[in-house]
Amino acid sequence: MIGLDRRLVAPGRPATLVAVRSALAIVLAMRLALRRWWSMNRRPPELFDPVVVVSWLSRPVPSWTLVVVQGIGVVACALVVARRHGVLAFAVAWACLLFLAGLWGSSGKVMHNDVLILTACVPMLFAPAPPIGQPDELDDRWGWPPRAVLAVVATVYFATGYQKLVHSGLEWVFSDNLSWVLRGGTSKFGPGFTDAVAGQGWLTRSIALGALSLELLAPVLLYVRRTRLLFLAGSVALHGSIWIMMGLDYYAWPLTVAAAVVPTVAPRWATPIADPRPRRDLPSALAVSADG
Numbered sequence: 001m002i003g004l005d006r007r008l009v010a011p012g013r014p015a016t017l018v019a020v021r022s023a024l025a026i027v028l029a030m031r032l033a034l035r036r037w038w039s040m041n042r043r044p045p046e047l048f049d050p051v052v053v054v055s056w057l058s059r060p061v062p063s064w065t066l067v068v069v070q071g072i073g074v075v076a077c078a079l080v081v082a083r084r085h086g087v088l089a090f091a092v093a094w095a096c097l098l099f100l101a102g103l104w105g106s107s108g109k110v111m112h113n114d115v116l117i118l119t120a121c122v123p124m125l126f127a128p129a130p131p132i133g134q135p136d137e138l139d140d141r142w143g144w145p146p147r148a149v150l151a152v153v154a155t156v157y158f159a160t161g162y163q164k165l166v167h168s169g170l171e172w173v174f175s176d177n178l179s180w181v182l183r184g185g186t187s188k189f190g191p192g193f194t195d196a197v198a199g200q201g202w203l204t205r206s207i208a209l210g211a212l213s214l215e216l217l218a219p220v221l222l223y224v225r226r227t228r229l230l231f232l233a234g235s236v237a238l239h240g241s242i243w244i245m246m247g248l249d250y251y252a253w254p255l256t257v258a259a260a261v262v263p264t265v266a267p268r269w270a271t272p273i274a275d276p277r278p279r280r281d282l283p284s285a286l287a288v289s290a291d292g
Helices: 002-008 014-033 037-042 063-081 086-104 115-120 140-168 177-183 191-198 201-216 218-223 225-246 252-265 279-291
Strands: none
Touching (some): 014 086, 014 115, 037 086, 063 086, 115 140, 140 218, 140 252, 177 191, 218 225
């Protein structure tokens, strides 16, 4: 655990931090802008049962308020990308989506579309903002936030897979569970497509095994820099197949993974494997070389 802690707080580049924060802000902006949040007011008010984050409300919020919050959130995201009041603007954007997503889940089924982006953003709420013109040099202040985001993403995916095992065990993979789930979905390609897939037991079991393996291996795949892009590809395949076969749109999940992964592996932003500082800083250099 000591070695893991050292890797988490090892020095990093300000460019990596800026890139991860900006990428997360773009995902927040997409979630805020692309949903008609005011449409939730078409639901009967009697169904309103506020979840924890909006438990202080006793009735649905007027549509104009939803639009205002939506607009404030999008503007805040733009400020983050422009590097203007980045820390405050990021917190405002995150709070706007948390508020709207909480309201959306307060009547009817609680949706999980925004779980990953909202949780992945939490470390960035406490991260400093490198000033514009900051020399792109390794520093302890910039290293931990991008790695913390990766850790949160890995934890959420692992918890998702672990809960499958807790509630269903390996039967989640080796039974007809996924076949029945597919038959209850609404594919964009028509019911004939999902029925054809659901009728192939070997295929549904293979898909289930792949999904569970990706989730349970998330901490390892995201810990090792060389396998992070592999995890990103798996996330795209997983959530893309959910959309194709069931019509459920979880695009924010692979986009969040991309926001956390790409800046940590792309040469333009990633912390170098070898720390070029003098030999007296060797312990920190070893920590950086392990994870970046």
